[in-house]
Amino acid sequence: MEKYKKILIFVVTCIAIGYLSGTVTRASVVTWFPTLIKPSFNPPAWVFAPVWSTLYIMMGIAAGLVWNRIDFEREAVRKALLFFVIQLVLNALWSILFFGLKNPLLALIEIVLLWLMIYETYVKFIKIDKIAGYLFIPYLLWVSFAMVLNASIWWLNK
Template sequence: MFELYSPVKILASVATTLSFGYSSGLVTRTSVNTWYPTLIKPWFTPPNKLFPIAWSSLYLVMGIAAGIVWSHASKGNKLAATGLKHFAVQFGLNMLWSYLFFGLKSPGLGLIEVTALWFSIYKTWSVFTLVDPTAGWLMVPYLSWVSYATVLNASIWWLNR
């Protein structure tokens, strides 16, 4: 029987996204308990305990999506290879945001960066959707969350300028 997706590639992608996501979270730990509570935040700010749950879930589905696209790329699909490059860029931007916002304690730099991140995720989503609609759909929660996070970041920047 023809195997469309490689479970090994999916598991490797999930492990990678969760590992890198965890490492970028290390930057936030100190600031979440010290600096972040001192900021004025909008009424729609979720409780801090929601963030690790949300991000872990998002890294999981992002990893599955990347593994699906990687399965296509390993069969010579050039668009899938392009999608993986876009995925790597957006993931790098994802990690950079934690450093800028929490590490440097800069909502302004975070806002500039999260805007670039949003466009990078959108590009990744559009290519993933062309490669495999399932992979595209798996990126929708991430794009939605970063849309919300962009508004939250902008609000925090505005309230604390």
């Protein structure tokens, strides 16, 4: 399969996962989330959609680039893509825990696992394709920020 088709498949998959996890957040963003005490560094609501859209596109490109190396590094690519899928599932799960179940503590525990899986995916990706690894750095940084934000919201509202 052509490289650009592989990239497109993963970009569409990532955006679809983002859209589905966004459906979980919609009601709570309007009803429950505004009632929470938030730290001073909480970004305005309009920031999240463009940031996550960009990150999902970058994640999809990265995964497509790694998948494109399957004929040369079959086992490494399979393992890297397994980690990718796990972190993508954890990414969607966070929205369910935080916004769906309205449980910042459980979401905080889960986001630590998500961060570790993102980091491991980054480590595996960069060994296979440098650009794929570099594309994961903004995601890792944003989830680092989200983890601090999640912890702060839990702490302020416990």
